[in-house]
Amino acid sequence: MEFIYREGELGNIAKQIVAHSKSKTLAFYAPMGAGKTTLIKSLVKELGSNDNVSSPTFGLVNEYAYETGEPLGYHFDFYRLKDETEAMDMGLDDYLSSGVWIFMEWPEKIPSLLPLDIQNITIEIIDETTRKLTLTS
Template identity: 40%
Template sequence: MTEKTYISHSVEETEKIAASICPELKNRRFLCFFGSLGAGKTAFTRGIVKELAPECLGLVHSPTFAIVNEYLGKDVQIFHFDLYRIKDEDDLYSTGFYDYAERGGIVITEWSENFEYVLPIDAIRVKITTLDENTREIIVDY
């Protein structure tokens, strides 16, 4: 796997970094986030959606309460999961997680550390670390 490190100084920069990795999502269907609350996981997702399904951009928000948000673009389907409140594999199964994975779209997971053992080995892993109020270190492992 290849690892790239980026420094973002704004939400807009985070979105641009996200857009830059979209070509990798043609061959891999899982993008998995690791990072604390408020680190920028949803901003990164917004950058992916802006690039791949811009008609869905206004729909992007954290799926904390819904568990999964679907962005059904003209050319691609993106399924955005928040695994924070999922307690065990039975809960994960009940969300339809495995069914979404088989639908051929891109699956994005926030709080991936909670279920790393069920994620594909070839998933793109994105670790976002807050350095200060506006600055983030983003490590992308392809």
Template identity: 50%
Template sequence: MEVTFALEEIDTVAKQLLESGLKQIVVFHAPMGAGKTTLIKAIARSMGVKDITSSPTFSLVNEYETADGNPLYHFDLYRINSEEEAYDMGIDEYFYSGNMCLIEWPEKTPNLIPLDHSSITIKQLSDGKRHVTLK
């Protein structure tokens, strides 16, 4: 799936992504400031999360409750220094919990990301729109 959108269309795009059959593990690839957290917030809203979502840059992971009562985990691995550090925080327990995990900066832990995952790439276009590719 590929889609180009303006930020005011992000909730529609989030719903389309969810309807396309996202896997339990979703990794997000994009440069700093391209909108990874913004898209994750929209996905969380589409899943019925009522809590205020924010980037877990300092806590590494935020947990939210979806409309159906399941946990949704949002990871920001930017500040991880090694895969060992991520493993020590129990990242594998989250990944194999059966709950959705949305992961920013997955390239910090390439050997820990389960093979069965969805990958979203975000590109910021010169007109301010975003181009999203789901694989």
């Protein structure tokens, strides 16, 4: 499934992803500055959270909750990892088996640790304001 969109259309794109995703584990493949974190912010809002969404570049993981306080999901940024061992050391397996939404930026840094049922989201930069999103399993 493919979408061409601009930032103002992210709410609708988030709705489409939630409706069509075959998994709660989402892997975001895109170059730096393509809007991965901005899209995740829209997804977290669409799923029912008012949490402040930011890239967990230095902390590696952020946790988001529903308004009720129940866990909504975890947001990972693997950009700074040197190897897959670092992801294992932080307890990635426990996060993946939590049953909540998982948002992964830079999943290509941990290829052998990705679950089989993952939903891949590829974002391509068309121009300064336009993106192409491809949803694949």
